[in-house]
Amino acid sequence: MTDAADAPVEPVASADRHRPLIGVVIVGAFAAVLAIGLCALPRERAELPAIAREAMTIALPQWGTTEPVNEIVYGSRGFDTFGETFLLLAAVVSVMTLGRQRETRNEYVGEASAGLAEQQRDDPHSRTDSEEGEARQAEEREQDDSSTTDQESREPEAAPDDADDDPLGQPAPERAAGMTVIVRVAARTAAVPLSVAAIYLAAWGYSPGGGFPAGAALAGVILLLYTALGHRAVGKVVRPTVLEPLELFGAAAIIAVGVIGLLRRGSLFANWVRLAEPETIRSGGTLQLFSAGELIEVGTGLTIAIFALLGTEHDWTPDESGGDQSSDGSDRSDGSDGSDASQPSGGHRQGGGS
Amino acid sequence: MIEDIDIAVCIAEIAIIGVLLVRLVRGPSVTDRIVALNVMSTQAAIATMFFAAFADRPIYLDPAIWLSSFSYLGALVWARLLERGLL
Amino acid sequence: MTSFWVLDYICLAAVVAAAVVVVLMRNLNGAVMALSATGTVLTVLFVVLGAPDVAHSEVVVGAIALPVLYLIAIGKIRTDVTDHGELGESEEADD
Amino acid sequence: MSGHAAELAAVIVLAGLGVAVSFTGALGILRMPDVYTRIQCSSKIITMGALPLLIALVVAQGPMTTYGSRALIVAGLLVIVNPAASHALARAAYKTGVPMWRGAVADEPRQRRNTPTEEGKPESQEER
Amino acid sequence: MIVANYLVAGAVLCLGLFTVLTQRNLIKIVLGLSLMESSTYLLLVSLAYRHGSTAPVLLSPPKGEGQTALAHGNVADPVLQNFCLTAIVIGVAITAVFLTVVVRLAQHYRSIDADDIRDLRG
Numbered sequence: 001m002t003d004a005a006d007a008p009v010e011p012v013a014s015a016d017r018h019r020p021l022i023g024v025v026i027v028g029a030f031a032a033v034l035a036i037g038l039c040a041l042p043r044e045r046a047e048l049p050a051i052a053r054e055a056m057t058i059a060l061p062q063w064g065t066t067e068p069v070n071e072i073v074y075g076s077r078g079f080d081t082f083g084e085t086f087l088l089l090a091a092v093v094s095v096m097t098l099g100r101q102r103e104t105r106n107e108y109v110g111e112a113s114a115g116l117a118e119q120q121r122d123d124p125h126s127r128t129d130s131e132e133g134e135a136r137q138a139e140e141r142e143q144d145d146s147s148t149t150d151q152e153s154r155e156p157e158a159a160p161d162d163a164d165d166d167p168l169g170q171p172a173p174e175r176a177a178g179m180t181v182i183v184r185v186a187a188r189t190a191a192v193p194l195s196v197a198a199i200y201l202a203a204w205g206y207s208p209g210g211g212f213p214a215g216a217a218l219a220g221v222i223l224l225l226y227t228a229l230g231h232r233a234v235g236k237v238v239r240p241t242v243l244e245p246l247e248l249f250g251a252a253a254i255i256a257v258g259v260i261g262l263l264r265r266g267s268l269f270a271n272w273v274r275l276a277e278p279e280t281i282r283s284g285g286t287l288q289l290f291s292a293g294e295l296i297e298v299g300t301g302l303t304i305a306i307f308a309l310l311g312t313e314h315d316w317t318p319d320e321s322g323g324d325q326s327s328d329g330s331d332r333s334d335g336s337d338g339s340d341a342s343q344p345s346g347g348h349r350q351g352g353g354s
Numbered sequence: 355m356i357e358d359i360d361i362a363v364c365i366a367e368i369a370i371i372g373v374l375l376v377r378l379v380r381g382p383s384v385t386d387r388i389v390a391l392n393v394m395s396t397q398a399a400i401a402t403m404f405f406a407a408f409a410d411r412p413i414y415l416d417p418a419i420w421l422s423s424f425s426y427l428g429a430l431v432w433a434r435l436l437e438r439g440l441l
Numbered sequence: 442m443t444s445f446w447v448l449d450y451i452c453l454a455a456v457v458a459a460a461v462v463v464v465l466m467r468n469l470n471g472a473v474m475a476l477s478a479t480g481t482v483l484t485v486l487f488v489v490l491g492a493p494d495v496a497h498s499e500v501v502v503g504a505i506a507l508p509v510l511y512l513i514a515i516g517k518i519r520t521d522v523t524d525h526g527e528l529g530e531s532e533e534a535d536d
Numbered sequence: 537m538s539g540h541a542a543e544l545a546a547v548i549v550l551a552g553l554g555v556a557v558s559f560t561g562a563l564g565i566l567r568m569p570d571v572y573t574r575i576q577c578s579s580k581i582i583t584m585g586a587l588p589l590l591i592a593l594v595v596a597q598g599p600m601t602t603y604g605s606r607a608l609i610v611a612g613l614l615v616i617v618n619p620a621a622s623h624a625l626a627r628a629a630y631k632t633g634v635p636m637w638r639g640a641v642a643d644e645p646r647q648r649r650n651t652p653t654e655e656g657k658p659e660s661q662e663e664r
Numbered sequence: 665m666i667v668a669n670y671l672v673a674g675a676v677l678c679l680g681l682f683t684v685l686t687q688r689n690l691i692k693i694v695l696g697l698s699l700m701e702s703s704t705y706l707l708l709v710s711l712a713y714r715h716g717s718t719a720p721v722l723l724s725p726p727k728g729e730g731q732t733a734l735a736h737g738n739v740a741d742p743v744l745q746n747f748c749l750t751a752i753v754i755g756v757a758i759t760a761v762f763l764t765v766v767v768r769l770a771q772h773y774r775s776i777d778a779d780d781i782r783d784l785r786g
């Protein structure tokens with residue numbers, strides 16, 4: 001344990017041996033031009049542009065909000081935000097399209113290990129699993145030179161719910177779905193105020209915040225729960241049949257807000273709600289509706305993107321040994337000790353990958 | 355006087371972030387770097403709060419909540435990656 | 442007002458230092474963490490420059506979304522090339 | 537006036553303590569020899585560095601203001617989340633075999649694994 | 665004074681560009697693009713700053729000013745901050761797409777070296 005060679009191998013970028021000279025020349029020329037341009041920009045003593053002053057002055061009387069940035073984002077320049085939101089939607093769609101598998105799938109992550117128990121129950125003589133279990137056990141026995149008496153009861157059962165009973169001395173790849181009890185309790189405790197703060201960020205539209213940071217923070221809270229509790233805790237929410245309709249609902253809500261403004265007030269994203277008292281939740285008219293739509297859109301979109309990227313099983317064609325795509329490969333066989341997961345870099349390329 | 359203390363604490367915290375960057379660069383393992391990053395974000399949160407007190411705008415306080423909590427979430431994600439392969 | 446500019450410049454120095462670390466570090470995990478550090482310092486700088494909305498978005502993106510995306514990508518790729526020894530990394534392991 | 541002066545003195549003392557402890561903790565993170573001791577230094581920064589600074593903010597601005605409530609929220613979040621993150625990081629570092637410092641005198645899980653108990657099987661129930 | 669912010673934004677942009685031009689690792693290239701995005705945010709927010717200005721938010725103005733006074737007072741430029749928000753959202757979206765493409769490329773070619781990916785080379 002005191003040997004430095006025991007340290008885990010971290011992924012490292014390959015050394016660059018060529019092109020730094022050309023890079024320096026090109027970047028230097030670009031930097032010179034850029035510096036001249038940047039020095040000609042207006043400094044801090046310049047007058048505020050008329051459009052900015054206009055936005056500051058109309059925010060309170062016309063939109064009833066004390067937050068001119070939100071007024072610009074969701075009101076005056078609402079069409080811009082509309083385009084940005086749908087660019088995010090397009091990005092999410094492309095991530096999902098790139099990350100999808102050939103077979104039909106129901107969840108983003110963890111279906112292989114979640115189905116392990118069911119498979120054991122239905123088909124107790126499933127050969128691949130027992131063989132694999134034996135092989136894994138033998139490998140563990142080889143690596144662990146301590147006595148191996150009561151290890152056979154551990155392997156064939158499904159992954160445990162949490163890591164509390166996992167002995168600390170074991171090397172890295174761990175089978176439990178959740179982390180230890182300290183992490184789980186802290187995550188459960190912290191998730192509540194963080195969700196409340198995320199909702200506050202979007203609902204209190206008259207203070208800084210808005211739909212995008214709130215949605216991203218909600219996605220972060222979901223990720224926190226997944227990290228600490230495992231895929232079974234968030235499996236009810238993080239699945240395509242729930243998230244994708246929600247995302248489309250958010251997009252439809254944004255379009256509806258804009259089109260109703262066009263129909264009733266004559267311009268896209270005009271305010272068609274009666275203004276409420278400033279510094280209340282309902283102040284700001286359609287700004288709050290747009291913000292809520294963006295909250296749903298961004299929260300579900302980022303969650304879908306992260307979990308779709310996470311659930312991307314490797315698509316390279318199987319080696320001659322085969323069978324590395326059948327089991328829970330993406331969950332824990334790609335262990336972090338680096339020895340069993342290292343690919344030959346730039347080696348034999350095989351066709352038909354995607 | 356209070357304003358001077360506020361901005362001084364703010365500057366000191368950013369200087370501590372600079373010290374921690376060295377550990378982030380040198381840390382031989384992932385864990386060293388992530389510890390340095392956590393402490394950096396905590397210092398950034400406190401700097402933000404003291405700058406809010408300096409500028410007398412309470413609306414600057416809210417980013418501190420996210421700064422102080424989300425970096426630790428990143429630490430949990432990293433620990434999960436180290437413990438069980440790919441998340 | 443001078444103290445304000447001192448704060449501004451020290452934040453800028455931290456941003457530049459973290460960006461240089463992102464460029465020079467060959468360890469990918471370390472580079473991603475340096476990018477996250479850039480986002481953290483930029484958050485403080487945005488608050489200092491009077492943009493709390495942008496600071497909200499930047500902290501959420503820089504502390505969670507980007508590192509997690511990069512982390513997942515690095516974990517998926519896993520081309521393990523043992524190449525320590527830049528920026529004084531290897532000498533640290535046993536002192 | 538004296539109340540104001542006392543408040544100012546308390547703020548100065550608390551802020552000085554917090555900044556000093558934060559700085560020494562950062563130096564500890566820089567100078568400590570291995571991961572586990574560095575994690576311990578980070579915990580010190582939270583408990584003795586960040587919390588006095590937040591208390592100083594509360595004292596300076598008053599507890600019933602926006603500042604006080606946000607400072608309490610941040611303090612609570614730090615106290616909840618930081619030990620969990622430290623625990624998870626230390627555990628992950630140990631499981632991936634990050635080496636300890638050469639001068640470390642105790643490695644309890646390893647010792648317990650290498651010295652079997654009287655049933656002849658390794659003791660396997662310890663945690664953290 | 666604020667010109668230092670502009671120059672730092674330019675320097676970070678050049679660092680990102682240098683990474684994109686000289687590195688061969690695909691992840692490092694995406695990291696360079698993220699750095700360039702960050703420099704854009706810094707430039708936009710610095711452009712929005714005015715001397716001694718405060719945030720363009722009328723809620724709880726600093727002492728001595730009312731809400732309407734602040735609306736005509738010394739504030740940062742809210743329109744440029746809006747641009748910056750848009751840039752952040754688009755930045756995270758394209759980073760997600762880039763990383764997915766990189767993962768798929770690495771899985772297909774079994775390498776993340778940009779020089780090994782030569783199927784589209786003329």
